[in-house]
Amino acid sequence: MARHPTPPSRFAPVLPARAWALSEWSLLPLRLFLGATFAFAGLQKLADPSFFRATSPSSIQSQMAGAARLSPIHSLLHAMLPHAALIGWVIAYGELAIGLGTLLGLKTRLAATAGAFLSLNLFLAVSFHSKPYFTGADIVFLFAWMPLIIAGGGSRLSADALIARRAAKQAGIEADALVAVPFDNVRTWCGNFHRGHCKALSNQSCAMASCPVLHQRPAQVTPVAIKTYDRRSVVLGSTTVAVVAGAAVVTGFLTTEVGHLESSAVSGSTSSSPTLAGGGAPASATGTGGTSGTLLGPATSVPVSSAASFTIPSSGDPGIVVQLSKGTFVGYDAVCPHAGCQVGYAPSAKVLVCPCHGSEFQVATGQVISGPAPHGLAPLSIVESANGNLYLQ
Ligand code: FES
Numbered sequence: 001m002a003r004h005p006t007p008p009s010r011f012a013p014v015l016p017a018r019a020w021a022l023s024e025w026s027l028l029p030l031r032l033f034l035g036a037t038f039a040f041a042g043l044q045k046l047a048d049p050s051f052f053r054a055t056s057p058s059s060i061q062s063q064m065a066g067a068a069r070l071s072p073i074h075s076l077l078h079a080m081l082p083h084a085a086l087i088g089w090v091i092a093y094g095e096l097a098i099g100l101g102t103l104l105g106l107k108t109r110l111a112a113t114a115g116a117f118l119s120l121n122l123f124l125a126v127s128f129h130s131k132p133y134f135t136g137a138d139i140v141f142l143f144a145w146m147p148l149i150i151a152g153g154g155s156r157l158s159a160d161a162l163i164a165r166r167a168a169k170q171a172g173i174e175a176d177a178l179v180a181v182p183f184d185n186v187r188t189w190c191g192n193f194h195r196g197h198c199k200a201l202s203n204q205s206c207a208m209a210s211c212p213v214l215h216q217r218p219a220q221v222t223p224v225a226i227k228t229y230d231r232r233s234v235v236l237g238s239t240t241v242a243v244v245a246g247a248a249v250v251t252g253f254l255t256t257e258v259g260h261l262e263s264s265a266v267s268g269s270t271s272s273s274p275t276l277a278g279g280g281a282p283a284s285a286t287g288t289g290g291t292s293g294t295l296l297g298p299a300t301s302v303p304v305s306s307a308a309s310f311t312i313p314s315s316g317d318p319g320i321v322v323q324l325s326k327g328t329f330v331g332y333d334a335v336c337p338h339a340g341c342q343v344g345y346a347p348s349a350k351v352l353v354c355p356c357h358g359s360e361f362q363v364a365t366g367q368v369i370s371g372p373a374p375h376g377l378a379p380l381s382i383v384e385s386a387n388g389n390l391y392l393q
Contacts, residue, residue: 026154027148027154028156031102031108031148032103034115035098035102035103035104037099041099042092042098042099042252045088046092046093046252046255046256047262049260049263056344058355059088060091061084062344063355064080064084066318066336066356067126067356070129071124071340072124073125077125093252094114096248096251097111097245098115100247102148104158105160106158107241108153109148115141115145116142116149122138122141123139123142126341127357160237166232167229167230167233170232171225171229171232173225173229183208183211186214192213193206275309276308276309292393294313294393296389299323299329305347306323306347307321309321310392312380317333318334319333320332320334321380327384329382329384330366330379330382332380334377336356336373337375337377338354338357339356341354341356351363351369354371357372358370359371361373361376362376381393
């Protein structure tokens with residue numbers, strides 16, 4: 001006599017089987033967000049010529065030099081500073097590759113591991129001192145990559161899953177699919193379950209981990225089919241990766257060219273400040289007319305609405321001086337109070353800007369306009385002597 005499933009008891013727990021099935025889709029929003037963000041970040045760097053121009057305050061060189069002052073990996077950053085431009089290219093193309101891989105679900109675990117590695121390094125280099133700690137984005141990105149490292153890209157809208165299905169088809173293996181079935185149903189269908197014991201397991205306790213129905217291999221999956229499947233997966237996977245990598249290189253190259261064209265047509269957002277020759281002079285000097293302090297250099301080195309940088313002798317910090325209007329100079333410790341990057345002057349917007357997380361400061365007062373910086377820049381006293389030299393007092 002055929003056995004029929006027992007109708008569920010009125011008091012039987014209702015398991016959220018649909019939630020289990022829908023979990024296949026749960027990684028998609030995370031993949032889209034991380035993939036789009038990293039691809040955009042990579043393209044943005046490639047499109048910005050000042051990112052690779054050492055004299056620009058928003059360059060990779062300036063960011064690394066600023067980060068090296070406070071970072072727990074400062075010795076590593078100092079050692080890598082001479083190769084900053086190369087590191088900038090690696091980061092830009094790395095972010096683009098990670099973003100595309102994640103968006104497409106192609107080698108997702110590899111892309112997620114690389115994304116977590118990059119986020120960890122950015123956290124240590126740039127946002128380690130963010131207060132409170134969760135205001136630095138890098139630590140959030142680091143943990144956001146974890147589900148994709150653990151679970152891969154999932155089976156929905158994923159190139160990895162598509163490649164696996166095609167390889168299985170070419171190996172003559174039926175496409176497999178997971179469905180959510182309560183284990184009680186499996187017990188009913190297999191016919192071996194009786195009062196908590198399994199006839200197929202010599203009447204031992206029934207358990208999911210040792211269930212012969214759940215763990216039997218389909219007859220069609222032979223060692224030859226598995227070998228064919230593995231070979232086809234490698235060929236299809238490598239071909240797809242090569243095509244996507246080629247497209248990424250072409251896109252990156254075109255983005256860089258467009259960025260160069262645009263920057264030659266439009267002036268940059270931040271200017272590269274000249275360094276005053278007297279900056280860093282350890283000894284104090286007295287100028288004509290009794291002006292005292294550290295001689296920075298001639299005031300003519302800092303035209304109206306432009307800036308120059310120098311080193312503050314007492315702290316070794318970078319300083320910045322701006323001539324607001326004829327004869328009116330303001331100076332600040334150029335270390336951003338958020339995470340220690342060096343701020344630069346943006347003459348078009350007349351603000352001081354931090355290249356790391358975009359904090360903006362009023363040039364006249366040093367107060368925060370926007371961004372994560374918790375307070376303004378430390379002001380310095382800059383005076384012009386009668387003979388036209390600038391002094392830090
Ligand atoms: S270091 Fe983060 S905004 Fe300046």
